[in-house]
Amino acid sequence: MIKFVLMVNRQGQTRLSRYYEPVELSRRAPLEADVVRCCLSRKKDQCSFVEYKDFKLVYRQYAALYIVVGVSDSENELSVFELVHNFVEVLDKYFSRVSELDVSFNRPITAALCLLAPPFYSTTH
Numbered sequence: 001m002i003k004f005v006l007m008v009n010r011q012g013q014t015r016l017s018r019y020y021e022p023v024e025l026s027r028r029a030p031l032e033a034d035v036v037r038c039c040l041s042r043k044k045d046q047c048s049f050v051e052y053k054d055f056k057l058v059y060r061q062y063a064a065l066y067i068v069v070g071v072s073d074s075e076n077e078l079s080v081f082e083l084v085h086n087f088v089e090v091l092d093k094y095f096s097r098v099s100e101l102d103v104s105f106n107r108p109i110t111a112a113l114c115l116l117a118p119p120f121y122s123t124t125h
Contacts, residue, residue: 001021001071001072001075002020002071003072005067005070006070008036009065009066010064012037016103035052035057036066038057049077049081055071055072055073056071056077058077058084059084060085062088065099065100067088
């Protein structure tokens with residue numbers, strides 16, 4: 001099951017976040033900072049799947065944007081990795097080459113696409 005989706009830039013600034021399990025507001029900023037630091041500190045030749053606390057992180061970089069998905073341990077990482085790619089293809093079609101500015105300044109549209117794209121199902125069932 002997908003727990004959250006983050007879109008961040010190379011500097012680690014969160015541009016979009018969606019949580020699909022309850023997380024207290026006071027815990028979101030430290031969680032996002034730690035998750036982003038964990039993913040951005042990895043080298044390009046390292047795997048895009050990371051064991052993190054009680055779940056896994058699946059991330060993918062597109063130009064200046066990183067998309068990070070937190071999933072349960074039972075989730076199939078490759079299917080989430082492909083799902084992220086499909087989600088970015090939808091954004092590319094809509095924005096004609098999606099950029100960080102598109103995500104930052106068209107938040108309602110990006111959020112709607114984030115809800116319409118199916119990253120919120122479990123691939124294990």
